[in-house]
Amino acid sequence: xxxxxxxxxxxxxxxxFVADSGSxxxxxxxxxxxxxxxxxIDQTVIIRNGRVEKISPGFFRPPSSLPFLDxxxxxxxxxxxxxxxxxxxxxxxxxxxxxxxxxTIDDTHELAARNAKITLLAGFTTIRNVADxxxxxxxxxxxxxxxxxxxxxxxxxGGFYLTIPHGGGDMYIPGVDDSDIPEYYRMGVARGPDQFxxxxxxxxxxxxxxxxxIASGAVFGWGGIPGExxxxxxxxxxxxxxxxxAGLRVSAHAHGAQSVIDSILAGVDTIEHASLADDExxxxxAERGIAFSMDVYNGTYTAEIGxxxxxxxxxxxKNDETTEAQRVVFEKAHAAGVPILYxxxxxxxxxxxxxxxxxxxxxRGMAPMDAIKAATSVAAYHMDWNADVGAVETxxxxxxxxxxxxxxxxxxxxxxxxxxxxxGLVFKLPAALPTSR
Numbered sequence: 001x002x003x004x005x006x007x008x009x010x011x012x013x014x015x016x017f018v019a020d021s022g023s024x025x026x027x028x029x030x031x032x033x034x035x036x037x038x039x040x041i042d043q044t045v046i047i048r049n050g051r052v053e054k055i056s057p058g059f060f061r062p063p064s065s066l067p068f069l070d071x072x073x074x075x076x077x078x079x080x081x082x083x084x085x086x087x088x089x090x091x092x093x094x095x096x097x098x099x100x101x102x103x104t105i106d107d108t109h110e111l112a113a114r115n116a117k118i119t120l121l122a123g124f125t126t127i128r129n130v131a132d133x134x135x136x137x138x139x140x141x142x143x144x145x146x147x148x149x150x151x152x153x154x155x156x157x158g159g160f161y162l163t164i165p166h167g168g169g170d171m172y173i174p175g176v177d178d179s180d181i182p183e184y185y186r187m188g189v190a191r192g193p194d195q196f197x198x199x200x201x202x203x204x205x206x207x208x209x210x211x212x213x214i215a216s217g218a219v220f221g222w223g224g225i226p227g228e229x230x231x232x233x234x235x236x237x238x239x240x241x242x243x244x245x246a247g248l249r250v251s252a253h254a255h256g257a258q259s260v261i262d263s264i265l266a267g268v269d270t271i272e273h274a275s276l277a278d279d280e281x282x283x284x285x286a287e288r289g290i291a292f293s294m295d296v297y298n299g300t301y302t303a304e305i306g307x308x309x310x311x312x313x314x315x316x317x318k319n320d321e322t323t324e325a326q327r328v329v330f331e332k333a334h335a336a337g338v339p340i341l342y343x344x345x346x347x348x349x350x351x352x353x354x355x356x357x358x359x360x361x362x363x364r365g366m367a368p369m370d371a372i373k374a375a376t377s378v379a380a381y382h383m384d385w386n387a388d389v390g391a392v393e394t395x396x397x398x399x400x401x402x403x404x405x406x407x408x409x410x411x412x413x414x415x416x417x418x419x420x421x422x423x424g425l426v427f428k429l430p431a432a433l434p435t436s437r
């Protein structure tokens with residue numbers, strides 16, 4: 001889907017995402033900038049060459065050289081961020097993992113490109129793709145989006161999962177011998193600190209933007225117990241040392257109380273899920289400023305859809321064991337001051353439905369503005385991208401979405417994003433609202 005105005009020719013600037021270099025003036029009836037605790041009324045945002053150049057109160061006639069988008073009847077927000085996406089898979093893959101033995105690499109490329117476009121048009125202009133079974137596809141999609149070849153969000157990629165044999169990130173399928181599973185699905189399987197150091201170095205050299213470890217069992221993984229530690233503290237520490245030496249952050253998939261504590265003490269930067277975290281782990285995270293990326297909506301989707309699709313009983317049982325527990329931890333962690341990141345595990349929930357999680361976050365005690373910050377400026381900070389995304393602010397990329405109505409009164413409105421602007425280029429717009437000059 002082409003932008004509403006053609007970008008200038010890409011040039012080698014040394015700045016990532018050079019394809020997103022549009023220029024436009026946008027009038028916002030209400031602006032939630034992702035930083036302030038309250039919105040502002042009637043703001044005009046000037047985006048030039050992909051970045052916000054100026055934000056002015058009230059309406060003024062923009063330069064005639066700029067396209068103009070009149071959103072006086074809309075609420076504008078920063079482009080949303082999802083910190084737990086898997087663009088190379090679908091939730092229905094959980095019907096039968098043997099689909100991975102039938103799907104070709106080209107199939108996965110096509111699938112990931114389609115998911116990337118759907119995610120962008122849903123209003124998520126940035127994602128942290130925290131690994132997939134076919135890791136290098138995501139980096140290819142990232143680079144094709146950056147070059148302007150295909151449409152999608154800004155992507156921070158994790159490469160392959162770092163996991164123990166038959167752990168939560170291993171492509172293990174009951175009844176299928178490991179030798180019958182392509183090696184590219186099992187690139188991150190290791191045991192012992194030395195092997196994990198070598199695998200992490202391979203990720204660094206391969207171009208990963210961040211590192212993902214499976215510290216304790218996955219809900220949608222065979223045999224493991226979500227609360228049972230898988231990687232040892234020494235193995236986690238080995239990964240963290242290599243990653244931090246390369247300037248990369250580490251996210252730990254950790255459901256269990258002990259694995260949450262082990263991961264924090266080993267130096268990881270963020271924790272995913274934390275479903276069974278105890279008070280000690282929550283206190284430790286708050287004390288050290290370690291963020292939790294919590295997919296508090298997905299359990300509802302699994303409980304509703306899983307039985308209809310015939311998902312394995314093991315997956316449904318583990319989903320029941322972790323869904324409500326995770327929501328209770330969410331409430332406690334938020335109250336304790338743990339930074340919360342918006343992350344929907346979008347390989348379990350359908351791509352494009354990422355925003356369903358806002359409603360659950362608000363139901364469980366988070367103010368709508370804080371939920372929005374979790375998906376904008378707070379997420380950007382913990383991704384180390386806060387100089388570029390996460391807020392409508394001078395100097396950052398011109399990423400902006402708009403909805404009709406007030407999402408602070410009804411956060412469900414964010415499930416129906418009407419306008420998507422990324423890097424000053426318009427990718428989604430109601431037919432009745434054209435840009436003008």
